[in-house]
Amino acid sequence: xxxxxxxxxxFPQRPYYEGLxxxxxxxxxxxxxLIERYGKVTYPISTNDLTILIEQKTSELDLYSDLSNEGNxxxxxxxxxxxxxxxxxxxxxxxxxxxxxxxxxxxxxxxxGHVVFHNFxxxxxxxxxxxxxxxNLTIKCNRDTxxxxxxxxxxxxxxxxxxxxxxxxxxxxxxxxxxxxxxxNTYGKVSAASDAGQKMIAxxxxxFQVSEDAARVRLLKLDYIQEGNTVSQSMNLF
Numbered sequence: 001x002x003x004x005x006x007x008x009x010x011f012p013q014r015p016y017y018e019g020l021x022x023x024x025x026x027x028x029x030x031x032x033x034l035i036e037r038y039g040k041v042t043y044p045i046s047t048n049d050l051t052i053l054i055e056q057k058t059s060e061l062d063l064y065s066d067l068s069n070e071g072n073x074x075x076x077x078x079x080x081x082x083x084x085x086x087x088x089x090x091x092x093x094x095x096x097x098x099x100x101x102x103x104x105x106x107x108x109x110x111x112x113g114h115v116v117f118h119n120f121x122x123x124x125x126x127x128x129x130x131x132x133x134x135x136n137l138t139i140k141c142n143r144d145t146x147x148x149x150x151x152x153x154x155x156x157x158x159x160x161x162x163x164x165x166x167x168x169x170x171x172x173x174x175x176x177x178x179x180x181x182x183x184x185n186t187y188g189k190v191s192a193a194s195d196a197g198q199k200m201i202a203x204x205x206x207x208f209q210v211s212e213d214a215a216r217v218r219l220l221k222l223d224y225i226q227e228g229n230t231v232s233q234s235m236n237l238f
Contacts, residue, residue, distance in 0.1 A: 006154075014154060015121065019161065019221070022117070026165035029053075029116065043172060044209035047101065050108050050166075057115050058085050064096070065089035073142040076107040078114040080122040080137045086115050102211040103143070106163050110146045113162025114139055118155060164218040168208045176203050177224050192216060192225045200225060 001021060006014035033053050034041045055061050059081075067074045067089065075094060079087040088111045094104040122137060145156040146163065177200055181187055184196040191197050197219075204215035219225045 008153065008155075010155075011121065015117070015158075016154075017117070017158060020170075022158065022161050023165050023170040025116070026113075026162055027169040027171060030166055030169060043169070043207055045167070047105055047108070050105065050112075054088060054108060054112050054115070057112070058088050060087040062087070062089045064092040067091045067093075070140055071142065073144070074140045075103070075143055075146060076111045076141045078111045078118075078139045078141075080119060080139075082122065086119050088112070088115065102209065102214065105167060105210065106214055107141070107146055109163040109166040110141055110159050112166060113159035114141075114155070117158055117162060161221060164214065164221065167210055167214070168204060168218045170222070172207070173204065173218070173222060173224070176200065176207065177219075189223055189226050192220070192227055197225045 001015050001017050003013040004016045006012065008014075030045060030053075031041045033049070034045065037049065037052075051061060051063065065077070067077065070077065075091045077089040079089070081087075088108075090104070090107055090111070094100045094107055118139075139155060141156065141159070145153065146160060180196055180199050180203065184199065186194075186196040190200075192201065200219055201212060201215045204210070204219060205212050208215070210218075216225070220227065
């Protein structure tokens with residue numbers, strides 16, 4: 001990690017992570033947790049285990065929050081405070097519906113990305129970031145920023161990348177891609193619409209219990225697939 005100028009104006013400087021840094025740290029956190037709990041690493045990590053992991057790093061994880069008044073399609077929030085661990089709130093809309101399990105999982109890991117990679121920033125003395133009558137600062141995450149954050153918003157971009165890295169660790173993704181490349185006799189980046197690309201997306205989706213969109217975005221960000229003939233630029237800004 002290195003410090004660069006924060007063009008959003010939130011801070012004088014902000015942390016910049018290489019994609020591989022995020023991948024390695026996220027996989028280390030997940031694998032260490034699973035080994036400590038089960039003595040081995042197997043995927044997919046269960047939703048229950050994700051909640052336990054997040055609870056270890058936060059002062060509160062509320063899975064049944066009413067976020068309907070927090071803004072358009074807000075599904076998760078991370079609340080940073082100066083003197084305690086972050087709080088994570090998840091919309092009850094996700095937690096009470098069996099049809100939204102995958103969205104719940106990506107939202108949980110997105111907010112966990114904020115906790116892991118951004119909490120240390122708020123411990124610095126930044127009076128202008130907090131309202132005069134408050135010691136808290138809240139990040140509100142809607143569905144679009146959870147899965148497809150724009151690179152101009154580095155907080156959401158990094159948390160979105162971390163979400164994919166927690167759920168779909170790089171070393172396992174590499175194994176899947178290598179096997180499909182061998183089976184289909186293809187090498188290098190392939191089109192998402194190609195036979196090999198579709199097999200990669202389906203296998204990642206099945207292996208890690210994620211949505212088709214989440215699997216596709218993860219493979220795009222890792223430059224294993226591309227949309228049409230356009231080379232992905234997903235890893236330019238972290």
